[in-house]
Amino acid sequence: MRSMMHFPFLGLCVGIWAAVWLEAAAVLWTPFVAAAASTLAGVWITGAFHEDGLADSLDAFGGGWGRLQILRIMTDTRVGTYALVGMILVMGMKLKSLEVLQSLSQSDITTSTFLPSLSLSPASVALLVAHTVSRWTVLPLIYSCHYIQDEQSAKRGLYNWFADSQRLLTLPRLCLGTLVTILVPVLLLPVEQAMSVFLVVVLVTLGASYYGNLIIGGVIGDYLGATIQVCELCVYLLLSADLKQAQTNPFPLVMLAGTAVLPILTSRPLIDFGFRAEC
Template identity: 50%
Template sequence: MAPNKRGAAAKTDKENRPDLGPGEEPYDYASSVITKEEVEARGSGTQEARDTYDPRRPLLSELRVFFTGIMFLTRLPVPAWVDHHPAYLMRAVMWFPLIGATIGLWGAAWYNAATLLWPQPPALAGAISTLATVWLTGCFHEDGLADSIDGFGGGWGRAQILRIMKDSRVGTYALVGTALILQAKTGVLGALGPGGAAAALVAAHAAARWTALPLTYGCHYIQDEEDAKRGLYNWFAQSQRLLTPPRLAFGTLSTMAVVVLALPAAQALAVGATVLCMTVASAYYGHAVLGGVVGDYLGATIAVTELAIYLVLTADWAAVAARWQPLAVLAAAAAVPVIYTRRIIQVGGANC
């Protein structure tokens, strides 16, 4: 894993930016419907250079941290004195799992109501529940998922991937990939049924968002002075030290509590193993290809991990135990591009 840039300088340099390949230019926001200035203006508080967290008033300061997490992950209204201050946002990462559990409860309420009104087809309840949760979150993680699919699908090398991920326009890879993932999600939610979907939604939304804690804490957060959101994310990268071990522990323990309370012991263990595997795989792949992580990549990890949890909970493990050979072949085939990731990227002209 790349070294953590804790306490980095306030200003980034060329070594910390995504290098452009021959003939490549930074993304031109003039061709976008939304201008660069409009994107920058959306995040109130992102340009604040001082950390105003007051340890002498921990309850009030922590309340602002919590509301910052609510503002960042959902469309719920928050007090007027809350903004996107990166120092508060970094501390708020510890609240992501509990906020995710709340989002899961919202989705579960819609799922149960939909199954009562429309018992068939089962996937309809999954679609309605998914629509409810993406409305509540403003398609936040799905946006990161789409950008990441576009970047990794269309980019050949680190610089191209990062440049495509910054592009606000949706490409073919993003459209097809996101549609298929959402279709799979609605399908497996329908397969879980009224007896299992509600608990799975709460556990999955909490556990998937836990991945942001270790990835933010342990991975290098890529900074880019050309990004329209640099005021938020570059400050965010420089304040990684504010996600302290106690905050990491709180987020982990709260995630474990939600999963254990929501699911039977065997399923809770399966969810825990799934989340750990997804986190390790995401950290490895992000470091190997990008040299770290970025916000869109974290969002994609959350979205894919949520789907992976549903797949694990609906899998027929008895059939797997009886006939495991097809899965072994699939695992071997899937490992090939991962093993040769560095060589592939180097051939493409990037320097990992």
């Protein structure tokens, strides 16, 4: 729990590792192969830790009706339809976003405000930023949300101890992790893009906090991993998006925002129904 303040810095290290693979593979192969090699390197060095959390969360929230059933499905080691389909789509969007960034021509690249001589490709910068800021989401979620103790989990001895140790993630430690999270995008991206990244990260964190508290009464390990994965993907999508087109035609952004918020707004009656079914 004390080490969580270092999560953004460790994310930066993972991003550097993935960026090295990307830059090396791009010399020999197409942008898509380079993106795939980079993603493989990231999954390899982390042991697919957060990907596993996303897969379990997709199965649990997709197939569970009510808190107890969601937690029970989350501890199941088998992979269901929701996890299979969801992970294919998420990994596909990651690869395509990185491919788009790697394929940008020199004229399309916007340089860093504070490091204008930086020679990294946009995809490598995206890897450094996304891996850093996505891991920050865990800090405020642990700091402000109830960590669920699940006595049915095979790992309850470890994760229930996490719940008892939340107080060790103090405000100064949270601030240290936040400082690293702010510095990396500010140094590597133009100020406008850095601000956009901060906005996306905050919105993902607030949405995850609200959704977790609403449906399962807090957060748990797999849910935190899923939040990291969602935030990482959102950063890739943001940095690879054609924002100039969005400025002339904002309707697609409005549609995306509406479809993202709609499930959260309609969750309350569904969850109330699930609770009644459990009782």
